[in-house]
Amino acid sequence: MLDEPNFTNLRRFVNIVDQSDREDYLEALLRENIISTDAAALAKVGVLLDREVEKVRHELLILEREGDIILGADGRMVLTDQGRAIGDCVLKKHTVLQSFLSEMLGMDEERADREACALEHEASDETISRLSAYLNHTAPCHRQRRLGLCLAETSCEHKLTEAEENEVLRVLGVHAGKGRIMRFNDLGIVPGEEIRVLRKLPNGTILVEIKGSEVALSSVVAAAVSVEKIA
Numbered sequence: 001m002l003d004e005p006n007f008t009n010l011r012r013f014v015n016i017v018d019q020s021d022r023e024d025y026l027e028a029l030l031r032e033n034i035i036s037t038d039a040a041a042l043a044k045v046g047v048l049l050d051r052e053v054e055k056v057r058h059e060l061l062i063l064e065r066e067g068d069i070i071l072g073a074d075g076r077m078v079l080t081d082q083g084r085a086i087g088d089c090v091l092k093k094h095t096v097l098q099s100f101l102s103e104m105l106g107m108d109e110e111r112a113d114r115e116a117c118a119l120e121h122e123a124s125d126e127t128i129s130r131l132s133a134y135l136n137h138t139a140p141c142h143r144q145r146r147l148g149l150c151l152a153e154t155s156c157e158h159k160l161t162e163a164e165e166n167e168v169l170r171v172l173g174v175h176a177g178k179g180r181i182m183r184f185n186d187l188g189i190v191p192g193e194e195i196r197v198l199r200k201l202p203n204g205t206i207l208v209e210i211k212g213s214e215v216a217l218s219s220v221v222a223a224a225v226s227v228e229k230i231a
Helices: 019-031 039-049 053-065 081-104 109-119 125-135 141-146 178-187
Strands: 069-071 077-079 168-174 194-200 206-210 213-217 225-229
Touching: 019 039, 019 053, 019 077, 019 081, 039 053, 053 069, 077 081, 081 109, 081 125
Parallel strands: none
Antiparallel strands: 069 077, 168 194, 168 225, 194 206, 206 213
């Protein structure tokens, strides 16, 4: 239990927090790897969730009472197994929804992120499962080569998600349905194209350079791209 005065004085005023707010907190703590209750960490959470720092302090105590986090006397904050499970679930929903909205419906990343935040709390597990399966729909490599979508002579086994930062890669193929192929074409991710991995973010997003432009790909989308290392 955290013994700092500002938390100690607040404990008696702890009430309840809305379930969607609870999920937002756990998603943010997990995605941003926030493990402290120092001023900088609390301010960061406040910015992420559009809250005043005092409100953040208050609601973290609620999460502690709910068994989602542990607030240590040394200023550390740890997600419990329960809190991590909830955060993981919400983060997965967010990733799938944002990928669908941006890659399939063509929304810009910022708007897709906002819409995913709103939808993730109401989307059922079945909906997310079906969307994820749709996004990950693949076609056999031999069929892709016949259609001119894959240059590999052997099975496409190296995924973009397995690449390291600063690697230069050649796209071998895209494992996707016909509709998604057009979206990949728009992004410049086509067989034979060279791409460079710039950064791999904690949430699974991969920032790549294609034809001189930076493109952010969700983990779901990156997993559909088969590549070979060339540098």
